[in-house]
Amino acid sequence: RPRKALNEALFFPSEIACVEHIFTPSSPHSCVCFLPHGVETSFSRLLRHILSTSSSLDLCVFAFSNMDLSRAVLALYRKGITIRVLADKDYTAITGSKIGVLHKAGICVRCNANSVHMHHKFALVDGRLLITGSLNWTLQAVQGNMENVLITEEPDLVQPFIKEFHRLWVLNDPA
Amino acid sequence: RPRKALNEALFFPSEIACVEHIFTPSSPHSCVCFLPHGVETSFSRLLRHILSTSSSLDLCVFAFSNMDLSRAVLALYRKGITIRVLADKDYTAITGSKIGVLHKAGICVRCNANSVHMHHKFALVDGRLLITGSLNWTLQAVQGNMENVLITEEPDLVQPFIKEFHRLWVLNDPA
Numbered sequence A, B: 001r002p003r004k005a006l007n008e009a010l011f012f013p014s015e016i017a018c019v020e021h022i023f024t025p026s027s028p029h030s031c032v033c034f035l036p037h038g039v040e041t042s043f044s045r046l047l048r049h050i051l052s053t054s055s056s057l058d059l060c061v062f063a064f065s066n067m068d069l070s071r072a073v074l075a076l077y078r079k080g081i082t083i084r085v086l087a088d089k090d091y092t093a094i095t096g097s098k099i100g101v102l103h104k105a106g107i108c109v110r111c112n113a114n115s116v117h118m119h120h121k122f123a124l125v126d127g128r129l130l131i132t133g134s135l136n137w138t139l140q141a142v143q144g145n146m147e148n149v150l151i152t153e154e155p156d157l158v159q160p161f162i163k164e165f166h167r168l169w170v171l172n173d174p175a
């Protein structure tokens, strides 16, 4: 019998806690920083879902400046995950944006070139899991705002986002 | 056998078309404005879902200035629907915000009073249907931005939003 499709809602601002153990699961108790340890938060749940990627990650995020989320994407890239990033041209130029860092690391990045403002904040994990909501990938959003993120495997929700990502990816081909 | 839960994704910017027939379904061909008629768009789908409310509508939206969405909420209120609106204090003070209009009409409005920025954009229809995404309830978002709205009846997604709305509603009780 097939497993029930995953459906999960996360709310922010997230509690502030150390997320080092999520990046280094082999040595979970090694961190000596001053943040609380061993606490599961909305943000740690979000990070775990992103780091669960095994083959492909498609990102379409207006504002991306969060250090931990950037670290997660770079860690996936180094593992050989196929990553595509659709970003907003104006936000990408802002100090603190991580889009330049991802691009320099070798990740395929496209910016929307037209005047239509790119306001999405979604990710597609392995073409199977949709992560979407009001949350921009910034520290302000994670720690300072009331926000929501919805995580779902429902094909009726995931498939249209896959199609829209493909449409925008082709539309913003700089070639 | 129970009907399959509704799951739908809408993408913006929406095509621009007349929505008069959605407000006056009894005389669908009476409008003489210069917009295209008889076209179903992302925005008309969104309006239809909101106008499908039969008992209660809970709104938690950062920016609410869209005329048609305001008209829809007022029409529901006049029909006797129970409406609660959670709004952002700072955006509510902006010219063009419809929150004051809703409040003056008699609708129950609460603003977040603390420094945490309210960035949600969701609606709960009859405690059964969740409408959420990146889309603020503004004309700019509907016609000018790349945005998404997700509509779902999945209890695993709807219930946490009901709980969060209740938590924020109680938290921002001015009494």
Ligand SMILES: [Zn+2]
Pocket (backbone or CB within 6 Å): A018, A019, A020, A031, A032, A033, A034, A035, A037
């Ligand atoms: Zn630590």
Ligand SMILES: [Zn+2]
Pocket (backbone or CB within 6 Å): B018, B019, B020, B031, B032, B033, B034, B035, B037
């Ligand atoms: Zn018309």
